Amino acid sequence: MDYDRLRELGQQLRVDAVRAADAAGSGHPTSSMSAADLMAVLLAGHLRWNPATPDDPGNDELVFSKGHASPLLYALYAAAGLIDDEELLTFRKEGSRLEGHPTPRLPWVKVATGSLGQGLPVGVGMALAARRLDRTPARIWVLCGDSELAEGSMWEAFEHAGHEGLDNLTAVVDVNRLGQRGPTRHGWDTAAYARRVGAFGWHTIEIDGHDVAAIDAAYREARETTGRPTAILARTRKGRGVSAVEDQEGKHGKPLPDAEEAVAELGGRRNLRVEPRLPDAEDHPARPEPGPLELPRFDVGDRVATREAYGRAVAALGGARADVVALDGEVSDSTKARHFAEEHPDRFFEMYIAEQQLVAAAVGMQARGWRPYVSSFAAFLSRAYDFVRMAAVSRADLNLVGSHAGVAIGEDGPSQMGLEDLAAFRAVHGSTVLYPCDANQTARLVAAMADAEGVRYLRTSRGETPVVYGPDEEFVIGGSRVLRSSGEDKVTIVAAGVTVHEAVKAADRLAAAGVPARVVDLYSVKPVDAATLHEAADATGRFVTVEDHWPEGGVGDAVMDAFADGRPVPRMTRLAVRTMPGSATPEQELRAAGLDADAIVAAAHDLAVTD
Template identity: 65%
Template sequence: MPERDVPYLCELAAQLRVDSVRSSAAAGSGHPTSSLSAADLMAVLFAHHLRYDFDDPDNPANDHLIFSKGHASPLLYALFKAAGAITDEEMLTFRKRGSRLEGHPTPRLPWVDVATGSLGQGLPVGVGVALAGRRLDHLPYHVWVLCGDSELAEGSIWEAAEHAAYEGLANITAIIDVNRLGQRGPTRHGWDTGAYARRFGAFGWHTIEVDGHDPGEIDYALSDARKTRRRPTVILARTRKGEGVNAVENREGAHGKPLKDPEHAIYELGGDRGVTVKVSPPDSSRPPHVFDSGPTEWPVFEVGTKAATRTAYGAALKALGAARGDIVAVDGEVADSTKSEEFAHAFPERFFECYIAEQEMVATAVGLQVRRWVPYVSTFAAFLTRAHDFIRMGGVSGANVRIVGSHAGVSIGEDGPSQMGLEDLAMLRAVHGSTVLYPCDANQTAALVTTMADIPGISYLRTTRGDTPVIYDPGERFPVGGSRVLRHSPDDRATVIAAGVTVHEALAAADALKAEGVSVGVVDMYSIKPVDQAVLIEAATTTGNLITVEDHRPEGGLGDAVLDAVSELGPRVIKLTVRGLPGSATPAEQLADAGIDKDAIMAAVRRLL
């Protein structure tokens, strides 16, 4: 870097600091001190190294910048202003009602890939974007991730570190703002950048330690990161929190607060000088790689046979992968159980093994969809709980990710409660904008797997370990928000509402009760969010008695979805759910012990009547 550039970079960094103070003061809240520490790092990145066309944020050759330390949003918005993407007037709407400039960044701004602010997520998602560039897009864009030193305590950071090194992702650089101070006091390692370097180095990263306020050192490190081959780079920059403002510089107790005297701080920083930056566009504008799409043979399961819905998922995903070259699969070292291994064998270049790192698994999918790929993520339903915050933030991002949880409920049998997904329906129903599906047979599963490809937001499909009867014909359609009425007559005394494995128990119970002269309806509520309110209202008004039966905890699952839909009508609703703590037993014994099998349904009907 020419020596003559140093004064300009210092002026640009000062302008970024001034604007961070101004926007936080206008909002009356925010994190200006966390923004001040990283201003020099971002000034050099924007002026010399970032390749981005702000007029064309969808340009596939653009670099990607992810603020993992999303609370430093005043700095990000100051950068956008300096680059000419937003006006000064808009910057001062920071944190105001209706503003695009929220307290933490979200994709409401076209230059923001994903929502951040839940610490420890930006680097894992950045790994997913880098994987897309290297293995799918075949484009040379670089992924830059700004992290805070406090978030290096998150386990997800180290899942990402190992995965990036294992994959040899030279196209990602983590820039760590080591400003020593967290929210309540000093961080674990303070300014010991060597401690962090040893940790990243042990995972196989190229490490560079710099003075985070020296433009020359920063420029060298960023250049070195771009040139490094076969491994990712981490730049560990020693900085001072609140840099440039004496009242808060390197002082505890100033985190997450606007400055008490912003006017004096701006004066101390040299005042508003209106410095701008011209970010260089990408060198190449070639389109991303495209995988072949074509005709395929969709899986067919004969009515009257038995097949596991997880088996149908694997077969359908493979067929969908043949039909559409944009489909990708992500798994957590259980592909032989989730059956996504069928896709892996057919399309290894589009399969991503994340091993037993469920946070990185979901983050990888979020990163892949940033680049418009269509990811299906699969693991045991129980293990998705580890990744719940990533799923939740995916909802905030408006990310389009399809999640499949296998081995759901007590019906898995002898493995016991540690392997039983009994909270997943509640967890996924609570995610903003989510869709939750629970098929009962193989053909229904295959149809819903295909439908999921075009569902926006977070969608979830729950699959069963054991074989279940095939009751639907191949090729039948199952729209989201629908249901299937499987038993119905004018003489129905109650309606049993089931999903997944309990549909077959409900049908068996209804047939046995019919032989006793008691008629009950049966509804297959395969769409749990959105739920088929029209069918539920009709059942509630005609029979007045509803029995929900589910292989799930009482809270937040099928029963609660039904109650939400009909509560104003006041029908009598009985919820049959898994209330105790299961042990090891056969699947049939588990259903019986939980009180959700055929006999339990028949007993509930008799009590009701």
């Protein structure tokens, strides 16, 4: 290694970070300057990747968990010849690929970062994929900030990586002492971090983060360490090299006051180029082509929980497709993901009760070309909502399955009842939200999710419900199913999941009383089947929506959105959970919430007979 050249490369990265932020009039150059030497040595000597084939499973991965240091990442790409100086200076400008925090608009950025505490958990997923799925020697390098070590998600990652012995994962922690508003919790006490990280089974190395020889030695040590991941705790100085900002409070997130003077103090512009080190040519197992899919079949009239149908369907999907993996948060006996674990143990990942790491690992796996299905209780996925939000920013393809949703779970009570999930996932950009009512519908939708795009959420139910659809019926994302209809319908009942069965009972009773009602099974809550809803509105002019969910953001709002184009809105009564439930049987819970057949009959009758 030519250490003099590495020092010059580090200065070049600082200069380019300063210039990019100055051109933008915003950004985080000082946070970039502290880690410049760390990244210079990594790029020139240890990162093995072919930028021409960014999806090659043999490539190392570089994740900027401290995503605000994006000027450094873009300066790195410039040094590698991947972007030119003209593009570098488009940083943060409209239409530029160089956004304020990294996103996959650049092909070498696999996941979006910027919400602190996410890069390392995602890196754990990448490392698991590289070792257990791709079976390549690829190494995952994650640049972390010391401030984000206050995030609980980082410690979920440290714990899981240590438990798995991920010796292909290296966390490079830029300990620059200063956060956004002042000093970090431990300042430059790298020993404090080493004790904590080491307690989770990591190999730790403490270095001067501006000593290129020490950095090089640490990276070599990390690559030679077996049986456990490595954390390099590098003491650095924020704003390194420019006296006006170096180790100064109040300089975070701002361009330097005099960029021209700063560049001069850093020794002026350089034009060093680094040819990326290609990964070693290694054979890795090719994934078999998809085979025929034989979904489980359930007989009409049987009673089967949709969570059971999910488990059996995803196991069948795993048999047909070698790219499908399943992750669960220590509730696979309840979510029924255990069926996948039993049939495909090499592609099942137990993530324990750490929902942030659970979802983050799946994001990391899909970034390396796998198709993850993630399951937990619907209520518990709320812990990982920021990871879901950022998955959308990452353009991630992710399947999430929330079981035990709604008051219909019964005696466990409100702490276990997912009552916000439909609203939460509907709010995610580009998401799909599905809520099947029976086992065959569930199985079909599980299969349909595999090739959809974006974040997909499937809500399953705890209790057994009647199978109403035959095993050969097709269900498409964005569709619905009309279960009761006639030319004389006076009201439309729109339901999803468990309330479909109550709606059918109610419609049969209404028909017997001379009030024919249409029933729409709105299994696709997003995208919603607006055409069917419009047709029902034209025919009946009156809707009763019924959902085992809070009134905000769920089925009722999805139906209302279908009429946001200015067409006449039907008169509507919305039945939803409006009071805090307690513990009771599922039947008692639905009755108390006003969601059972009696409540639907009363609401529909009142609406239908009102002029």
